[in-house]
Amino acid sequence: MGLFIEAADLRKTYRIGKLEVPALCGISFGVEKGEFVSVVGPSGSGKSTLFYLLGGLTRADSGRIVVDGDDFAQLSDAERTRMRKRKIGFVFQKFNLLPTLDARSNIAIAQDIAGTKNGDPTYFNKITELLGVAKRLHHRPSELSGGEQQRVALARALINKPAIVLADEPTGNLDSKNSKIVLGMLRQTNRDLGQTVLMITHNPGAASYADRIIHMRDGQIVSPEEDPQWAIH
Numbered sequence: 001m002g003l004f005i006e007a008a009d010l011r012k013t014y015r016i017g018k019l020e021v022p023a024l025c026g027i028s029f030g031v032e033k034g035e036f037v038s039v040v041g042p043s044g045s046g047k048s049t050l051f052y053l054l055g056g057l058t059r060a061d062s063g064r065i066v067v068d069g070d071d072f073a074q075l076s077d078a079e080r081t082r083m084r085k086r087k088i089g090f091v092f093q094k095f096n097l098l099p100t101l102d103a104r105s106n107i108a109i110a111q112d113i114a115g116t117k118n119g120d121p122t123y124f125n126k127i128t129e130l131l132g133v134a135k136r137l138h139h140r141p142s143e144l145s146g147g148e149q150q151r152v153a154l155a156r157a158l159i160n161k162p163a164i165v166l167a168d169e170p171t172g173n174l175d176s177k178n179s180k181i182v183l184g185m186l187r188q189t190n191r192d193l194g195q196t197v198l199m200i201t202h203n204p205g206a207a208s209y210a211d212r213i214i215h216m217r218d219g220q221i222v223s224p225e226e227d228p229q230w231a232i233h
Helices: 047-054 077-087 103-114 121-130 146-158 176-193 228-232
Strands: 003-016 019-032 036-040 062-067 088-091 164-168 196-201 212-217 220-222
Touching: 003 047, 003 196, 019 047, 019 062, 019 196, 019 220, 036 047, 036 176, 047 062, 047 164, 047 196, 077 088, 077 103, 088 146, 103 121, 103 146, 121 146, 121 176, 146 164, 146 176, 164 176, 176 196
Parallel strands: 036 196, 036 212, 088 164, 164 196
Antiparallel strands: 003 019, 003 062, 212 220
16 A cells, blocks of 8 residues: 655754754654554654644645645645645644534534535534534534534544544543543544544553554654653553
């Protein structure tokens, strides 16, 4: 099976005045279609920068990223935006739900943005049933628990059938019970829908839900033995 995501020699440096802060130092890796991969590492390891690069939210200084056949280096900003709408679903630590809209509308807004407003209603029902929010669609975020809000956010990420779901600390604002529920459902959507998932986390327990774990430290991919945070667990 060919690689679905391919990153080659990615480098990114942030410049703050005269100070240069390297965030990624030539990392390379691949992800197969339908794989669930966790990227772990302490704060400052470069994992969030990698998230933004893979999501097409910023550009690498050098190196190559190919996602489902799209070479980011060959895309204009407008083309990257269109690709992002079409192929990538995002899940963040903050739920980012609009407080004046009910759960159904918060999910459907992703279809509006992608131009798929009249999408497949059967798939909408399947996703909301799978994530356990079908009976909560007429409730606003303030009427939902934290776990329910994150499941609505996950439904929003999945509704356009993206090629990849990028999840950045998806359980960071949840208690342990709801964290297990959300991670279990993310794992289930990966298995049932064949969804490719790349999850950024600092939590070894969350990372264990993945098929494979990539360890990062100081902008580089390292072995588990070189990750001091991981060695504690």
